[in-house]
Structures are given as structure tokens and as C-alpha cells.
Amino acid sequence: MTRDSDFKQVVRARMTETGETYTAARAALERSAREEAYDVARAEQRRLVGRLFTDGRIERVPAKRKVRAAVLLEVLRRFEPGREYSEKEVNEVLLGVHEDFAYLRRELVNYHYLEREDGRYRTAARAPERSVIERQEIPAWEEHWLEGFLAGR
Incomplete structure (x- = not known):
């Protein structure tokens, strides 16, 4: 379980929005963050x-x-x-x-x-x-x- 209260709030907001469980919402947010980091990294590489x-x-x-x-x-x-x-x-x-x-x-x-x-x-x-x-x-x-x-x- 995460100890970061700000991140917990974001996860709970996603839960409310999507109806996902805490675990599913957290996993989706983490996956999204990894994909975003990859896209930013690739853009920097190309530049x-x-x-x-x-x-x-x-x-x-x-x-x-x-x-x-x-x-x-x-x-x-x-x-x-x-x-x-x-x-x-x-x-x-x-x-x-x-x-x-x-x-x-x-x-x-x-x-x-x-x-x-x-x-x-x-x-x-x-x-x-x-x-x-x-x-x-x-x-x-x-x-x-x-x-x-x-x-x-």
C-alpha cells in the first residue's frame, strides 16, 4: 500500500470516476505514468x-x-x-x-x-x-x- 497521501487522493478520485477498485485504479495510474515517461523520453531522444x-x-x-x-x-x-x-x-x-x-x-x-x-x-x-x-x-x-x-x- 502506498504511503503517499497525494497519490492516494488521485487513486481515490479515479475510483470515484471509473468505479474501479483501489488496486485497479492504482495500477492504471502507474501504467499511464510509465507510458507518459516513455513518450517524453522518446521525444527528447528525437529532438x-x-x-x-x-x-x-x-x-x-x-x-x-x-x-x-x-x-x-x-x-x-x-x-x-x-x-x-x-x-x-x-x-x-x-x-x-x-x-x-x-x-x-x-x-x-x-x-x-x-x-x-x-x-x-x-x-x-x-x-x-x-x-x-x-x-x-x-x-x-x-x-x-x-x-x-x-x-x-
Whole structure:
């Protein structure tokens, strides 16, 4: 049970409006909040990378880590969640983005967006746990956007 009295009031208002039980109303509100957070995260992602990409390519990899992470998330969209890729296939995808495909591949692995095992690559199964230091270098909306991407949205 929640201890936040403001949230309880919102849940009770929804109960009155919809006739739902407390549990159903709370779950609906929490689901709505997650969806809204995802939409806000995706809009921020589009705004940020929209100025960096021209015809699907970037001229240079950004030096700022937060912006680089945003670019890497955009590059990650070119991979199918759950599919396994050979290194050659990964290189071909990344070559369509930037000529330094090896650097992009390494960064995707370093940021835990791609997992590598026995020379095979796949998108991460779930959003990575970030240390305090890593969270300083990653856009705040990453966890919302990445969770949606990995879920196939």
C-alpha cells in the first residue's frame, strides 16, 4: 500500500470516476505514468539526435558522453531486439551510420547496449544496471526509452 497521501487522493478520485477498485485504479495510474515517461523520453531522444543525423548518418561521434549515449541509442534502433548478429553484420549496420564502425561497436558494448559472446552480438536483454558514475554520463530518459525499445515498441 502506498504511503503517499497525494497519490492516494488521485487513486481515490479515479475510483470515484471509473468505479474501479483501489488496486485497479492504482495500477492504471502507474501504467499511464510509465507510458507518459516513455513518450517524453522518446521525444527528447528525437529532438537531440535530430540535429546530429543527416540521411541516417552522423558526421562525427559527439565528444560529450550524454550526447554520445543518445546517438548510440539511435544507432541501436537499427538492430532487431533479441536477434543474434555476427561481427560482420554488426559492422555493416554501423558502416551505414559512420565510417568508424569499430569505435561505434566498441561503444555500444561499453555502454551495455549490445552484448558480445563468442564473437556474436545481440541487443541487451534488459536495460543495464548503472553505477552512480555511469548515471552521470547517461541521459536521464535512457531507462524509459531503452526499456520500450527492448520490449519491441
